[in-house]
Amino acid sequence: MRQLINLEVPYSVAYNPVLLKKEIHTFCNLKLNDDTQYQILKRSIDARSKHIKINLKIEVYINEPIQNNKIVKHYFNVTQAKKEVVIIGAGPAGLFAALRCLELGLKPIVFERGKPVQERRRDLAAIFKQHIINEHSNYCFGEGGAGTYSDGKLYTRSNKRGDINNILETFIYHGAHPDIAIDAHPHIGTNKLPQIITNIKNTILEYGGEVHFNSQLIDINIKQQTISSIQIQNTLTNIINEIHCQNILLATGHSARDIYYLLNKHHILLEAKPFALGVRVEHPQIFIDSIQYKCSSTNELLNKRQLLPPSAYNLTHQSKDYPVYSFCMCPGGIIAPCATGPKEVVTNGWSPSKRNNVYANSGIVVGLNTNDYKQFDNFGPLSGLELQKEFEHKAWIAGGKNLKAPAQNLSDFMQNKISPKLIESSYNTGTTSVNLNNVLGKKITQNLQQAFTAFDQKMKGFISNDAIVVGVESRTSTPVKIPRDKETLQHIQIKNLYPCAEGAGYAGGIMSAAMDGINCVDAIERGG
DSSP states (O other), X not given: OEEEEEEEEEHHHHTOHHHHHHHHHHHTTOOTTOOEEEEEEEEEEEOSSSSOEEEEEEEEEESSOOOOOOOOOOOOOOTTOSOEEEEEOOSHHHHHHHHHHHHHTOEEEEEOSSOOHHHHHHHHHHHHHHOOOBTTBSSSSSTXXXXXXXXXXXXXXXXXXXXXXXXXXXXXXXXXXXXXXXBSSOBOOTTTHHHHHHXXXXXXXXXXXXXXXXXXXEEEEEETTEEEEEEEEETTTOOEEEEEOSOEEEOOOTTOHHHHHHHHHTTOOOEEOOOEEEEEEEEEHHHHHHHHTTOSSHHHHHHHHHHSOOOOOOOEEEOSSOEEEEEEEETTOEEEEOOOSSSOOOEEEEOOTTOOSSEEEEEEEEEOOGGGGGGGGGGGGGHHHHHHHHHHHHHHXXXXXXXXXXXXXXXXXXXXXXXXXXOOOSOTTOEEEOOTHHHHHHHHHHHHXXXXXXXHHHSTTOSSTTSEXXXXXXXXXXXXXXXXXXXXXXXXXXXXXXXOHHHHTSOOSHHHHHHHHHHHHHHHHHTO
């Protein structure tokens, strides 16, 4: 007999298989000789009170063997398929779009400006060791896109955009830990995601799809409101090939600025859109745990940290004019240098799978709107992009005209005071002590200060000189939208162009990007 139950148990029970089995036995009123096995289907932490509870959805198998349903995926060999889909970008949207092509019998041809995972590692190492940015291979560009080396957070509220379980199962099928289908806030980890992304690429190749690295889209040819061909340049040899295309799915991510300039050059309609900009704030992880898990003593903190995962936070504040909120919070994480070109400093965050680094960091950003771009009105739909670039360039200058990031200890930031000595940070290309008001400007600085004051009321001790503020966090989303028809998902002017995911303004993370890639391929299939 099988029984589906919901349990709320202390964390000390939830993470102890022997105690949990006893709890299940009692809850189900089972006999002593009943053979009981169980599978956890969903798990979430309730840390609202000092006595932390774990909410569990469990399938219990009573006197019958447990069923471990192996995930199966059905892909067609598309080597000889007549219908092709050209996909620009091998991030989550592009890769999941390619997998969907295999499910529908379409041939995906993926072009990625960056390098495969293993080769990409060397370019990331050059960022840390030599402060050199490869414009085609960095944290944002390359196999798997920004997500490959930026954590692998899989939490999303976009449950109306597609089948979340399908995305999670696809990751598990390609090597992710099955717990991502259980946890309320699933996370793969930067140390594990590269191999999973490689496995996805291998599936695409195995079933007849194509994946071309070091291959940048540099131009398009338009005839009768349709893209007839594209020009792809090899970033290593500079050789240019013309590729004829039936349909083109544009999944280039929010940092491929050259794509916006290319579309604008061809008078393809673009729109300026709001985006958020701010800083990375880093605290010791043990401090965040002590607050979030409401620990009144060191012993209590140590006991809870033995069983509970490193804690996160989600903070928001609404000032008179702007929302301020935490973004991409990374427990046990690292602040990473994510510039994609020269003379810019950009920060982001990531965590390894165990989230066992000593620091916790989060983007804290101010939600700007298109009225804030007025000084760049002459750039039309690219006005927000120019504002974004200006902040990143200011950060580069303030940091010392290298990849060092401008920074302040948090208490000093609140007083507009340059820190005499910066505390240590996980940002390993280095920090430079500055007054960040000179980088961010009065408007953003004051909104952040107001928000930090509110956050300190919610998390006492948030404002501290044991915390550091590092700038700038500017790539929360694209400041440019590529408009598309709601039904066909084609660009409203170009019939066979499918703007997709984060780079087009239709997604905000790995999960929503993957779902949008799938949705675009489904739209291509419907279009015949």
